[in-house]
Amino acid sequence: MGSPLVAHLRTGTVEYRVTGPESSPHPPVLFVHGVAVDGRMWEPVAALLAAAGYRSVLPTLPLGAHHIPWGPAHDRSPRGAAALVRELVTELGLTDATLVGCDTGGAICQFALDADPDFVGRVVFTNCDAFDQFPPQPFRLIFALLRRRRLLRPLIAGPMQVRALRHSPICLGLLVTNPDAEYTRSVFEPLRTDPAIRDDFVAFLDAIDRTELAGTTPRLSRLTIPVSVVWGADDKAFRPELGRRLAAVFGQATFTAVPGARTFVALDRPQAVVDAVVAGA
Incomplete structure (x- = not known):
C-alpha cells in the first residue's frame, strides 16, 4: 500500500493511506478505527473494495498506535478526534464518502455526525461503543488501568510483548478471532517507545465520558443519510443487542448480524463490511 501520506490539520497531524483507483465512479470510503490499533486493520476490506473499483482512505488516528504525536495543544478527546475526522474529510474532499467506524472509532463517528449530520454521504457502523457503553466491560476496567501513567509503559513493555497475553480473551483475543501476531505486536510499539504517544493515549482515555455518548447516540435519530449496522454476532463485549439498539435509533437503518465475527468484523x-459499503453506495 506504500508509505503513508500526512495531513497537517488544525486539529492535529494524521497519517493516512489511500488504496483503490484514483478515478472511481463510486463514493470514496473513509475508515475510522479505535484505540491502540491503526488504519491497517481495515486493509482486508480496502483490498476487496479496490478490486471492486472503490477508493478508500485509511487514516491512523492519534489513539495510541500513531507515530506523530497529537500534543497537548490539541483537543485530545473523543470529540477532538471527531473534529479531526471532519477536518480530514474537508481537506481530502470526501464529503460524499461512506464513513465506516469500529470500536471506539464508532463513537468518534457518532460525535462527528452529532456536530454535522451531513458531513459524509452514508455511514456503516460495525461493532462499536454506543449509548452508555463507552467502553463496555471488560474494557472499562482495562482503560482504568491504562490511564495510570506509571502503569502504562510497564504493561506495554512487559505483558503486551507476550503473544499469549496480547491474544488472550481479556485483550485483543476478545476483539478478533485469529489475531495476527506481527500486527498485534507492532500496534503497541509507539506506546512502548514514545512518551509523547503515551501522553496522547492517556489524555484521550481520561477524556472518555460515557454520559456524553449516552446523550449523543439518541440525537442521531435526526440523520437523513443512509445508515447500515454490521455486527459481529460472536462479540462478548459489544454484544449484538447493543448493535440492534443502535440500528433502531435511525429508523430506516439496516442491521446485519455476522456469524463468526467479533468486534473487528473487518478482520474476521x-x-x-464490503457488502454493506457496496449496498449503501
Whole structure:
C-alpha cells in the first residue's frame, strides 16, 4: 500500500493511506478505527473494495498506535478526534464518502455526525461503543488501568510483548478471532517507545465520558443519510443487542448480524463490511 501520506490539520497531524483507483465512479470510503490499533486493520476490506473499483482512505488516528504525536495543544478527546475526522474529510474532499467506524472509532463517528449530520454521504457502523457503553466491560476496567501513567509503559513493555497475553480473551483475543501476531505486536510499539504517544493515549482515555455518548447516540435519530449496522454476532463485549439498539435509533437503518465475527468484523469477515459499503453506495 506504500508509505503513508500526512495531513497537517488544525486539529492535529494524521497519517493516512489511500488504496483503490484514483478515478472511481463510486463514493470514496473513509475508515475510522479505535484505540491502540491503526488504519491497517481495515486493509482486508480496502483490498476487496479496490478490486471492486472503490477508493478508500485509511487514516491512523492519534489513539495510541500513531507515530506523530497529537500534543497537548490539541483537543485530545473523543470529540477532538471527531473534529479531526471532519477536518480530514474537508481537506481530502470526501464529503460524499461512506464513513465506516469500529470500536471506539464508532463513537468518534457518532460525535462527528452529532456536530454535522451531513458531513459524509452514508455511514456503516460495525461493532462499536454506543449509548452508555463507552467502553463496555471488560474494557472499562482495562482503560482504568491504562490511564495510570506509571502503569502504562510497564504493561506495554512487559505483558503486551507476550503473544499469549496480547491474544488472550481479556485483550485483543476478545476483539478478533485469529489475531495476527506481527500486527498485534507492532500496534503497541509507539506506546512502548514514545512518551509523547503515551501522553496522547492517556489524555484521550481520561477524556472518555460515557454520559456524553449516552446523550449523543439518541440525537442521531435526526440523520437523513443512509445508515447500515454490521455486527459481529460472536462479540462478548459489544454484544449484538447493543448493535440492534443502535440500528433502531435511525429508523430506516439496516442491521446485519455476522456469524463468526467479533468486534473487528473487518478482520474476521471483511466481505460483510464490503457488502454493506457496496449496498449503501
